[in-house]
Amino acid sequence: MPRHGRTKRTRKRKRGNDPRIDLSKEIVTLSKWMKRESISLGFKWKSHLHPAFFTGIGRGMMTKDSLTGGDIVVSIPKPLLITVETVLSSEIGELVKRQKFKLSRQQILSLFLLSERSKGDNSFWYPYISVLPQSHTTFGYLSARELTLLPPKLLTAVKSKIMDIKQAYKEVRDFFPGESIAHEDFLWSWFCVNSRSVFYKLGGSEFVKEDGNHLALAPYLDLLNHSVVAQVEAGFNNETGCYEIRTLDNYKKYDQVFISYGSHDNYHLLMEYGFTLPDNPNDAVMMDYDVVLNSAKSLDVNHLEKKQDLIQQHDLHSKLTCTVEGLSWNLLIVTRILAMDWNELHQWKVVLNGDVISNRNESLSRGIARSFLTPYIQQNRDLLFKFPPESSMTTMEKLISSVVQMERKILQITWTSVS
Structure with missing residues (x-):
């Protein structure tokens, strides 16, 4: 390709x-x-x-x-x-x-x-x-100021590439x-x-x-x-x-x-090619498994060690993302497993069919989701405050802003879906 x-x-x-x-x-x-x-x-x-x-x-x-x-x-x-x-x-x-x-x-x-x-x-x-571009808008040309505008995961990837x-x-x-x-x-x-x-x-x-x-x-x-x-x-x-x-x-x-x-996704397009696409269907915001676990701990869920073993044995802790459709499949299943009581845990495979195992479980799983979404939403807000007015933005700042705005949209949609 x-x-x-x-x-x-x-x-x-x-x-x-x-x-x-x-x-x-x-x-x-x-x-x-x-x-x-x-x-x-x-x-x-x-x-x-x-x-x-x-x-x-x-x-x-x-x-x-x-x-x-x-x-x-x-x-x-x-x-x-x-x-x-x-x-x-x-x-x-x-x-x-x-x-x-x-x-x-x-x-x-x-x-x-x-x-x-x-x-x-x-x-x-x-x-x-003679028709090749004289300059690029890729990560190799980011200024120190522009680096501070990148979402944390993108910043980590960019630093490694640099x-x-x-x-x-x-x-x-x-x-x-x-x-x-x-x-x-x-x-x-x-x-x-x-x-x-x-x-x-x-x-x-x-x-x-x-x-x-x-x-x-x-x-x-x-x-x-x-x-x-x-x-x-x-x-x-x-x-x-x-x-x-x-x-x-x-x-x-x-x-x-x-x-x-x-x-x-737009992270990759910006890094490698120097452009972004509006409404890119491949966009997703990655969630850290540790952050998800800590959110469950903060809500005093029980049998956490057993649940972690179950999640990891079936490789459900990878590809934990949010999209314009809300929680990814893996992330939804993980939150529901973490919210299970002991009896529900013995029939955990029910949730693999997309079924709600109980109203109590669904309420707690949504609470876990809101808990781990909160720091990401705050982090995104903090980044947005760093940008100058659009009329004053450089080309690179506009491109980075489009990625941050994309994250904002996805996080807002996901928050609404679990509220």
Whole structure:
């Protein structure tokens, strides 16, 4: 499934909203380059798409023809993919081969982008590099102030990712001790690869550190935007020698065509791609099992040790979340088990069918839920007070605010459902 994304906008799926063809010099050059190079390589240029601007969304890909499920919307010849093979056959690839220390695929592709960008229009890949974003709105660019606005769980994840990138940058500097690679330049190339690459599996290489991350860059294709409801088939076709995107949806002429990056919540989309989606159905607020247990203890539930054993034996303590539908299944079952008296505990499996075991149990389980929701709601309120007025927010602050507001909405809905 493609892994790529645009930055600097919160977007939602729309159709028929008066697209305007993108005639910028860089886009026109890229389009002509893709067609010319494909033909020169012996491939027929296959694309129903044209870059365009859509009202309220920004740049995306418009179809020039009506499409039905099963149609190939774009096909990129292998020689126009930037893969590890591409890098290893280049000048910088010769340096990679001479080193004993191995780099990951993402590090290698990042170095290649930096090397080619430094060549300017002398690079074969210049038409592609010229349309890459100059900056990103991903976690690597968060200021100290913006970090304080992140929800705690997202902050923990971001800090871990920042450490990973620092290590990746250090390894690259150690790899080329004679080269001066600025941290900001490495961040640019790293997030270009991170947010715009597609899954592309090659055999192992003696020059590459294996980390299970198989990827490549696919010029032109990565201008497609993400929709949570888009259905596509994507991958390399060995028979045609091309990386192909096949839509399973129907589109009218001039519609924007979408792909799906996967079933990601807004935490993931913000961290990895630099955007969020309004009303993302994959959004959920994670609850800590320990907080849930402490809430039960505060209400003096009995036989807690027995209940914990039961919950853990059946792996019910994982995936404890709240969504726009309220408590997740596991979380609902856990609260009902914690609220059981001794007699109910012997027939605990009744609740697996979604049944209420008793009015007393249901009342107490809702009380436990309100107890553990309270600190999360307060934590969310405290975060919201930190944001400046929307008119004064930076782009990143607006994106973070959308995540905090998402949490607020889910917590409020869940509170109402247990009240």
